[in-house]
Amino acid sequence: MSVRITTRRRQLGSMLRKLRARKGLTLEEAGRLVGVSKATVSRYETQAGPVRWIVVEALCREYEATEDERKAVVNLAKAAKQQGWWNSFADSIPESMNLLLTLEDEAVHENHFSCVYVPGLLQTRAYNTALQKANEVPLEPEEIERLVDIRMKRQEILNRPKPPRLWAILDESVIRRVVGSPETMKQQLSRLLEANESPHITLQVLPFSKGAHAAALGSFVTFGGREPALDVVYVDFHTGSLFLEKEEELDRYRLAFEYLRAQALDMEASSSLIHRIRKEL
Numbered sequence: 001m002s003v004r005i006t007t008r009r010r011q012l013g014s015m016l017r018k019l020r021a022r023k024g025l026t027l028e029e030a031g032r033l034v035g036v037s038k039a040t041v042s043r044y045e046t047q048a049g050p051v052r053w054i055v056v057e058a059l060c061r062e063y064e065a066t067e068d069e070r071k072a073v074v075n076l077a078k079a080a081k082q083q084g085w086w087n088s089f090a091d092s093i094p095e096s097m098n099l100l101l102t103l104e105d106e107a108v109h110e111n112h113f114s115c116v117y118v119p120g121l122l123q124t125r126a127y128n129t130a131l132q133k134a135n136e137v138p139l140e141p142e143e144i145e146r147l148v149d150i151r152m153k154r155q156e157i158l159n160r161p162k163p164p165r166l167w168a169i170l171d172e173s174v175i176r177r178v179v180g181s182p183e184t185m186k187q188q189l190s191r192l193l194e195a196n197e198s199p200h201i202t203l204q205v206l207p208f209s210k211g212a213h214a215a216a217l218g219s220f221v222t223f224g225g226r227e228p229a230l231d232v233v234y235v236d237f238h239t240g241s242l243f244l245e246k247e248e249e250l251d252r253y254r255l256a257f258e259y260l261r262a263q264a265l266d267m268e269a270s271s272s273l274i275h276r277i278r279k280e281l
Contacts, residue, residue: 010099011225016059034059057074101154103232104121107223110165110222110223112219113221114168116174118174121154121166124191128148132147163200168195168203172273175192196270233250
């Protein structure tokens with residue numbers, strides 16, 4: 001099995017680059033300050049190979065990182081080799097899913113905007129099965145079951161003692177599009193109504209009546225860590241996925257989500273609309 005870069009390692013490199021750039025140091029200058037080579041500092045930032053947390057901590061001090069930043073980065077360094085529950089699937093899933101699963105597993109809060117399908121963490125087994133069967137490349141029954149099992153396993157993060165805070169905004173088309181069968185869709189809408197009663201889940205519907213809105217960016221997810229510098233935006237395209245970490249990219253999607261929250265129905269009105277559409281099926 002090939003060794004994959006964990007998202008912890010990826011985030012560690014990104015944060016070290018940001019801290020060094022903020023301090024205005026070159027790779028060579030940073031290495032000289034802590035007694036390592038320019039190549040070592042570069043390797044730590046480019047996600048290549050293992051790291052020593054004691055060196056990472058020394059770099060943080062030279063970069064004058066805040067206490068919260070230092071703790072976040074050192075914790076990433078200590079956990080950089082850890083693999084998640086999905087490691088047994090690693091050879092048969094794309095790298096983008098490996099990154100996505102790690103982000104989900106470690107997120108403190110997640111903001112979802114969906115304009116096509118129900119967010120994966122809130123899908124029922126029947127709904128996800130119907131989606132897998134609709135793949136443009138026909139899948140064998142065993143492969144469909146495997147993918148659905150992974151999806152259901154992913155949802156266990158919502159049952160943790162301290163689950164992530166999930167905020168989902170659904171375009172009205174999401175709850176009106178009948179996936180599978182009317183009965184499958186009724187069960188899915190019931191799941192959404194149940195989710196909106198959870199203390200750690202907020203669900204809003206963006207109605208057609210709002211017309212044009214701030215979602216020209218398409219469906220996206222923002223994953224929030226314990227430190228804002230660890231935030232990542234995930235954008236899923238039909239042809240692939242993007243993971244965005246630059247501050248200007250994060251700001252753009254954060255702002256879009258704030259606009260969408262303001263334009264969407266509140267939780268009570270959203271549940272009423274979902275209930276009404278369910279009765280129509």
